[in-house]
Amino acid sequence: MDGEHGPFNVPDFWRPSAFSISDAPEQTLFNDTRFGEHDALCSHMKTFTHGQTELPLIDHHLDTELRLPDLDNFQFGKLDDLHVNQEPDKASTVDLQTCTTSQSDELDDLWKFDLTRPVERPSLRTWEAFAHQDHSESPISYLSDAGPRAFDALQPDDTDVLQSAFALKCLALLGLGRSSTLFQWKKEDKTFVSSLDNVRLSGLSSTAFDSLVQQLTAAGCASVDLRHFVQSSYTTKNPLAARVALATTVQAVLEALDQNLSDQVLTATSFLQLLTCFETPTILLTEMRELISTTAAASTDTAFLSACHETIHQFTNACSPFQSLHAEILKQVSLPWLQVICQKTGLTHHQFDLPAQDDVFERSAHISAEDNAQITEVMAGIAVLKDAAPDHPILAPASWGVDSPDLEASHTCLHFDRIVEKANKYQQDLLLAITRYSRGDSKPLDVNPQQQPDHLTSEQLPWSLDDDQQTYFEDVGTRFAELPANKADTSGIRFLTTEMLEAENIQETSALDLRHLSKTTLHHLTPYLRVRSRLLNGVLLRLLFRQFSLRDHLTLNHSFHLLGNGLFVQRLTTALFTSETNARGLRLDNRSKQWPPASSELRLGLMGVLSEAYGSNDIPGNLSFAIRELSDAEIEKCLDANSIHALDFLRLRYEAPTPLNVILDDKAMAKYDDCFRVLLGMLRMLHFVTLLRSTAQQKHSSPASQAFAHEAWSCVSGLASYFFDIGVGGPWTEFQRTLNTIEADLALEDEEGSFGQRVTFGISHLRNRHSDMLDTIRSRLFLRSRHDKLRSYIEDIFSLVLSVQMNTHLELMLWRQRDELRDLIKEFKSSLNELTRKIGKKKEMSQQDRDDVFAVEVLNFRLGGD
Structure with a gap:
């Protein structure tokens, strides 16, 4: 085996085996059968007799020679037993008549068959039997054929053998993450510790038993960690909404695992069967444990959801067998965050009892920069529209007969076309409502009073209350009348977990699953957000230009802040720099002392400049002169009337009305002031x-x-x-x-x-x-x-x-x-x-x-x- 060519190299592959039979005609296994041309071969051959019919040598006369026998006279013959030393020239003829008679006798005696007679074993042909006629096969014995006791007898004496039934139940409890007589959970070490040393299972070596325990310990520790995560998430004083949602899904997964595994593992009869039961659940527990670990450091809902999305996306790229389950988990975890988005963008009017989400637009992996900008724009537009037109259909579509969009929380791209169709229908309904609003039509629908929660009145209470007490009990009655907020439906989680655990060949089927997660959590909301953004932009631009005269306010700032009004430039020059003693003004050219002027002198000198230049005393934005806030160094420069900075204290004050303050905000006005x-x-x-x-x-x-x-x-x-x-x-x-x-x-x-x-x-x-x-x-x-x-x-x-x-x-x-x-x-x-x-x-x-x-x-x- 260790020679020149190696253990798997055959130097002469075509060399005949030493146990093979020679190719000589007298030593072959079958009779000599030769096929060839009629002229080149012998004129006759040994024939196989069937009555008086001879089967000649097969030649080119196939159409006449190869024909079926006469079915009326044809009978099967009996084949002789194959023997190694049988000469091919002594092929005996077969007496078909005798064979037929024998078979008929056996069929007649079928009900007299003796079942107690030992059945002769068939003769197995081996290479040794072909080479040696008297060769007898010796039985092959292995140590494992003798049973586990023989295997245990060869093991060292320093190990104790456990009873199989008892040990298997303890091992099953270990895999389920529960303590037993053999394995106890150590809280300090965060692992299971064996109660007995130097023990093993019958039929297993110590190494194999330790490997078995190690695999089940990993599954058990993962289960304990997940249960601890669920408990700690519920008992935290101010938990994150996303963390509570993940804890709910983890609890549903654990319940499904316990329900599916308990009956199987506790009735397992071998350690191989036990390992098979835990093979797929261990993968799921490991992935869930990794998901908990990666989200542990998150301090905000957005950061938590971002880490959760990244981890699940990694599972998808690694062809995890639980892709559908992870998609459902991501849906449940994203639900609180999505509810906040829907509330802030006006996609839903349901009020959820959710914590403040100040970080809802924090940059993260689960929301793209484009979606972030679009949501921010929609929120800003809704805030502007509430001040400008609080009864607009975009703000209250239900009162104008527009149904709220059916937000399908689907994280796959399979049904995206259906979502787009529903978004287009939602857009058509909103456009119709906007058209009716623009014509001045009244609301077709009012809020149904039956849908409002019933409030307790003072007449319904059996005692007299003051205003504060009455308000308190009315709120209490309202809370009891409402449905519980944020009811988490985990039936889908349990169903998917059970279905995947019971499925066969889960690895192979999941590898072909092309329903990968979408790139962002807002995938199914994007069509609706685009509709609201587009319609809201059109409404706001029309309001700004037509109802609130945006261009007039822009022209006003250009005329005064940017000195675009010639009359204002002339009046201001006269008021600031005139040298005539009888004229009203600050006379900066002749001032070497008492600079800057007093506030009363400044008001008198600039009085009427703005109103005369604008043509009216009612100037938009309350435009007026004011004193600029300066630093000590800048104030020092203003004290010199001959300095270029002598007028740096003077500025124009303008307050843009709502909603124009969205365009003419504080940053824009600061830039106008720098230019002025x-x-x-x-x-x-x-x-x-x-x-x-x-x-x-x-x-x-x-x-x-x-x-x-x-x-x-x-x-x-x-x-x-x-x-x-x-x-x-x-x-x-x-x-x-x-x-x-x-x-x-x-x-x-x-x-x-x-x-x-x-x-x-x-x-x-x-x-x-x-x-x-x-x-x-x-x-x-x-x-x-x-x-x-x-x-x-x-x-x-x-x-x-x-x-x-x-x-x-x-x-x-x-x-x-x-x-x-x-x-x-x-x-x-x-x-x-x-x-x-x-x-x-x-x-x-x-x-x-x-x-x-x-x-x-x-x-x-x-x-x-x-």
């Missing part, structure tokens, strides 16, 4: 260089003052034209095109009778576009952190211009200041070019990068560059 602060400083600089220019154009002005005034006017006017035309005008015009397109599409939908077909986005998209517009303006006004260096150069230029005094006695100083101004402008241009060089080194340019390149090119041209 910069543009107000630019407005002051334009006024100042205009005064310098008018002074330099007088006859007695010096060439130095004229040169400086021209240089300052060119720089400031170039920056101002860029700020107002490119910085504000460009993004605002593009945003207006977007609004025009939305309103045109809404009008086309109304004409076509469609809803949510052309305009498929909602208020969140509109809010983002508005925010992007403001971000672009802030970027072009150099208000981002990446523009700190540019903004510093602009402040230095403005500070230098504001510090100049147009005095003929200081002509030399004016020339030096003119040169200094030119140097600052060159450094500013160099910083612009440096910004574009940095952007050019990037492999991919973002929208902000492209916007910066465009701004640099335009500003260089406005400042007289290339």
Whole structure:
């Protein structure tokens, strides 16, 4: 066996066996039968006689020679016993007549058959029998044929043999996770410990018995851990809703296992039968135990559900035999979370007694980013619609005859088409209700008072109560009249568990199951969420544009915050910078002391500016001037009237009404305020260089003052034209095109009778576009952190211009200041070019990068560059 060729290598495979019979004609097992051509072979052959008929050699005359015998005269003959030394030439003829007579005699004596006569065993042919005529087979004996006692006799004497029936029952209890005489549960070690040492089962070695105990201990420990999880989940003070739901399903699985296994394992007659009973349940217990382990660290329902979804998805990818059961478990565990989603999105109007789900939209594996954004948008839209139109059909579809959607909690893709059909029917019903609401029709249905819970009144109570006591007992009566909330139906869990445990070949059948879990838990809710999102977006956009005049409020902020109203710019310039003593204003140009002004002076100076520019005292959003909250460093800068920051304390206060505050929220208004602060400083600089220019154009002005005034006017006017035309005008015009397109599409939908077909986005998209517009303006006004260096150069230029005094006695100083101004402008241009060089080194340019390149090119041209 250990030779050159190895134990399984046959050097000469075609060599005849040593026990084979020679191929010589006289030593073959059968008579010589030769087939060949009629001309080449002998003319006659030994014949097999049948009466007077001879069977000639088979040749090419098959059509005449091969014919059936005469059935009327044909009789079977008796074949001689096969013997090794029988010569083939001495083939005896068969007397068929004798055989027939013998068989007839045996049939006649059938009822006289002696059953007590020993039956002769058939002769078994072996290779040794062929080689040796007198060979006799010797019986083969194995140790296991002698029974377990012989096997036990050969085992070491230091082990005790247990009684089979007693040991099997203890082992069965061990697999079920229960203590017995032989195996006790140790709480400290969290495992089962044997009560006796050096014991084994009859017919098994110590190693085999230990392996048997180890396998059953794993199943028993898993059962104990699962029961402990169920108990601890119910006794926790503030348990997670998802954890309680999982505990309910685990309890149902354990009950089904106990019911299915108890009768089988306790009546097992062998350890192999016992192991077979626990083979499939051990897989299920192990997977359930892993599911409990992976969700143990979760502190929120969303995190718990995410971990549960990931684990079950791993089981599915590993072709677990319990895929259908895991899908049902995930359905039950997701139920509390799904109820919260349905409540918040308006898919159901049933009120469930559920804990607060503040983390319901926390990023996790069981919900995609797209679904998260869609649910958030629907929730925000419902909140807006409740304030704008609380009786709208989307908020109360039942009162308009729209049935609540039948939410099938199916985690497979098999019935998704059916869900889509129901969602389309739900959409048609809602569209019909919205149309009737738009026409001003009344509600066709009211809430059925019989469906409302009966409240106890004071007349129904046998004693007189005060208001608080009456309210308390009314609530108590209501609670007793209602059905228990969150009734968990675990019948499906028990049925699936029992069905899979009783199924045969569960591994093979489950491997072919293609009903994998969907990628997200919201798979069956997605069609309904899309319907509500699309319809809700259409309703809200129509309300914002038509009922609440969104464009008027946007235009208002552009006119005042972004200085888009020419009349407002003129009135504000006069109120802030006028030098006339008899005019009403702050006269900033002539103020070197007592700055900033008092609040009363500020109100008088700015009185009527907004109302005159708007054309009415009733300004939307209560638009008014106010004082900006500044830090100590910023307040210090405001104290200098000749500083560019002298007016940083002044701001516009605007409060967007509901529901426009969804678009014009606090973040958007903060961006408007940043732009107003910069543009107000630019407005002051334009006024100042205009005064310098008018002074330099007088006859007695010096060439130095004229040169400086021209240089300052060119720089400031170039920056101002860029700020107002490119910085504000460009993004605002593009945003207006977007609004025009939305309103045109809404009008086309109304004409076509469609809803949510052309305009498929909602208020969140509109809010983002508005925010992007403001971000672009802030970027072009150099208000981002990446523009700190540019903004510093602009402040230095403005500070230098504001510090100049147009005095003929200081002509030399004016020339030096003119040169200094030119140097600052060159450094500013160099910083612009440096910004574009940095952007050019990037492999991919973002929208902000492209916007910066465009701004640099335009500003260089406005400042007289290339």
